[in-house]
Amino acid sequence: MLKYKGYIGQMEIDEDEGVLYGRVLNLARDGVTFSGRTVAEAKEDFTRAVEDYLAWAKEERFEPEKPYGGKLLIRATPELHRQIALAAALLDYSSANQFVLETVREKLTGLRRSGDLPATEG
Incomplete structure (x- = not known):
């Protein structure tokens, strides 16, 4: 697990391609991903992906998804x-x-x- 500014990244290995790839788990709506040929590259790309996402949100003037805040609404019969x-x-x-x-x-x-x-x- 990777963590940066409250966002959590999970990596997997693609052995065929020889690359690590992952996604930011607590950005459900906007699907932010990252990758690298080494763990260090993937970690760096994760940080960059979060920063890029936050910059994009600011540029497009929308509120970025926040890391989970503690409120969960469920629907039940x-x-x-x-x-x-x-x-x-x-x-x-x-x-x-x-x-x-x-x-x-x-x-x-x-x-x-x-x-x-x-x-x-x-």
Whole structure:
């Protein structure tokens, strides 16, 4: 994982082409990518890609996507919403939001332990 100004980059190897390539994970809308023949080149291109993205946003006068800010809106059916609220109440959570956060946190912990999700800060 690469990190720069709150943005996270993930690299992969293309053995056939002999190149490292990657994308900025927390720029879902704008699909920023980077590459290099060495790790150092790929890291440098990642930094340059983020800077280019921020400059482009300024030049085009739009607000760049921010690294994740902590608010996540989800859509649920009324029945699922009811089940979440009921489970939260029955299990003594302070809110449905707390129940959802704890449930997701537990799932992510399991994925990290199994190696299916890389460890991240925070």
